Amino acid sequence: MIGLEIDGRPVRVEAGATVLEAALRAGIEIPHLCHHPAFPPAGSCRLCAVEIEGLPKLEPACATAVREGMVVRTGSPRVVEARRSVLELLLAEHAMDCPVCDKAGECRLQDYHQAYSLAPAAYAEDKRRRDKKVALGKKLLLDRERCVLCTRCVRFLERVTGTAELGVVERGDRSEIAFFEGRPVDNNYSGCLAEICPVGAITDADFRFKTRAWFLEGKEALCPLCGRGCNVFLDRHPGHPRTPGTDRVLRVRSRPNERVNGHWICDIGRYGCGYLEADRCRNVSGPLAADLGLRSIEDVVGWLAAHLKALALKGRRDRAVVVLSDWLTNEELFLAGKVFGDDLEFGRLHVVGRRAGEPDGFLLTAERSPNRAGPRSLGFRPEIPRLEDLTGEAETLLVFSPFLEEVYSAAELKTALARVKTKILFTPRVDGLIGLFDLVAPTVWPAEKEGSFTNVQETVQPFEAALRPCPPAVEEWRLLVALGRAVGRNPSFYLSMKGVGDIRRAMP
Numbered sequence: 104m105i106g107l108e109i110d111g112r113p114v115r116v117e118a119g120a121t122v123l124e125a126a127l128r129a130g131i132e133i134p135h136l137c138h139h140p141a142f143p144p145a146g147s148c149r150l151c152a153v154e155i156e157g158l159p160k161l162e163p164a165c166a167t168a169v170r171e172g173m174v175v176r177t178g179s180p181r182v183v184e185a186r187r188s189v190l191e192l193l194l195a196e197h198a199m200d201c202p203v204c205d206k207a208g209e210c211r212l213q214d215y216h217q218a219y220s221l222a223p224a225a226y227a228e229d230k231r232r233r234d235k236k237v238a239l240g241k242k243l244l245l246d247r248e249r250c251v252l253c254t255r256c257v258r259f260l261e262r263v264t265g266t267a268e269l270g271v272v273e274r275g276d277r278s279e280i281a282f283f284e285g286r287p288v289d290n291n292y293s294g295c296l297a298e299i300c301p302v303g304a305i306t307d308a309d310f311r312f313k314t315r316a317w318f319l320e321g322k323e324a325l326c327p328l329c330g331r332g333c334n335v336f337l338d339r340h341p342g343h344p345r346t347p348g349t350d351r352v353l354r355v356r357s358r359p360n361e362r363v364n365g366h367w368i369c370d371i372g373r374y375g376c377g378y379l380e381a382d383r384c385r386n387v388s389g390p391l392a393a394d395l396g397l398r399s400i401e402d403v404v405g406w407l408a409a410h411l412k413a414l415a416l417k418g419r420r421d422r423a424v425v426v427l428s429d430w431l432t433n434e435e436l437f438l439a440g441k442v443f444g445d446d447l448e449f450g451r452l453h454v455v456g457r458r459a460g461e462p463d464g465f466l467l468t469a470e471r472s473p474n475r476a477g478p479r480s481l482g483f484r485p486e487i488p489r490l491e492d493l494t495g496e497a498e499t500l501l502v503f504s505p506f507l508e509e510v511y512s513a514a515e516l517k518t519a520l521a522r523v524k525t526k527i528l529f530t531p532r533v534d535g536l537i538g539l540f541d542l543v544a545p546t547v548w549p550a551e552k553e554g555s556f557t558n559v560q561e562t563v564q565p566f567e568a569a570l571r572p573c574p575p576a577v578e579e580w581r582l583l584v585a586l587g588r589a590v591g592r593n594p595s596f597y598l599s600m601k602g603v604g605d606i607r608r609a610m611p
């Protein structure tokens with residue numbers, strides 16, 4: 104470890120760190136635009152200049168390694184004057200169209216402009232007009248008047264995806280970001296460019312003009328769309344009070360986690376959250392609900408408990424089949440094993456996974472479920488059994504999976520399910536499958552509940568609910584606890600399960 108002093112404060116940091124990293128870790132803000140923690144220093148914006156005792160010139164904090172006994176000043180009059188000059192030069196060619204810029208509210212340049220009171224502009228010359236809407240790929244737009252040439256986008260494409268679609272061409276004030284050999288940016292990580300652009304030069308076509316950044320609440324979540332379990336923020340708009348249905352997730356951003364996804368997420372995770380909007384609010388439905396008047400989840404649990412107990416009493420346990428999914432949390436799988444396996448002694452419990460897709464060699468895995476490794480650690484074997492093995496001889500079928508229709512064809516399912524007397528589906532999703540079941544009870548997506556997933560690297564990742572469940576939809580763990588109380592041999596065990604934390608503590 105190295106000891107140094109920054110603005111009169113003693114700071115300790117590991118050898119090899121830069122002055123900027125040491126300051127940021129100590130909670131001391133040094134303005135910076137081109138620095139990104141995932142890349143080596145570029146030293147191009149010069150905003151991070153600091154004064155170091157014993158050195159004649161100001162030094163870029165992002166490109167200067169710490170030394171023992173170093174004394175750094177980040178806010179001396181000389182430093183502030185230099186920063187103001189750099190900002191004036193950056194803004195001399197900047198569009199200054201913040202009122203219509205998607206980055207407004209989360210733009211570093213805008214923040215620094217305010218912090219250093221740089222109004223009005225110091226230059227009388229006209230700004231150079233440049234292209235304001237260059238399509239970089241299917242999802243990205245480049246505004247050259249806003250670009251500050253920090254080259255984060257260029258470095259990302261060189262170092263992270265290795266695709267190098269962009270570079271800097273020309274010299275001096277004619278320099279600009281341009282395509283390399285005319286190739287558009289259409290790789291599976293293109294959305295990261297809009298996220299790492301520190302100003303509003305690269306914007307996301309999907310998010311463009313949808314809302315202002317300050318209306319969004321960034322909720323921590325895990326991406327469920329592959330086995331990596333990338334850490335993300337779901338940027339939720341709380342909705343306009345007089346307009347129903349405007350409470351929506353408008354953007355997905357990466358949340359850094361060095362052990363799992365570094366600083367990035369793929370475009371499938373970034374743009375694939377539409378299911379959260381489409382399928383959230385539904386009711387208990389199906390012919391059984393109509394015949395028996397089951398209107399709430401409590402009604403469903405009561406009826407189901409009586410039905411399953413009767414089946415067990417009649418000695419027909421082998422006629423009950425439970426289909427679980429690797430979209431359920433570890434806690435829910437544990438409870439399902441306890442209720443259906445240990446208490447009711449049903450022998451036919453299956454965890455049916457989604458079909459594998461194409462991995463991309465970086466973050467996206469072939470597995471398309473977030474809890475691929477969790478079921479194994481709980482004694483299940485995720486599989487895609489033959490449909491006959493699921494439905495053959497089955498009298499009652501309970502399905503806790505939103506993806507059966509992806510695994511088996513609709514025609515196959517229709518024929519197979521027609522042979523089963525009582526079919527119950529617990530799902531957060533509205534799809535063609537619903538009409539094939541006698542009872543459909545709405546449950547929630549992972550973002551709407553608490554729990555943990557175990558990713559393909561066997562990393563167990565606990566998570567909190569990012570969104571509120573939409574009543575009457577209910578978390579599967581609540582439903583299983585209620586069922587356990589009604590059918591379990593030891594109801595007090597389930598009575599003590601008041602939250603996911605209690606379930607986690609009871610797990611092996």
Ligand code: FES
Nearest residue numbers: 135146148149165
């Ligand atoms: Fe140091 Fe840009 S952040 S030069």
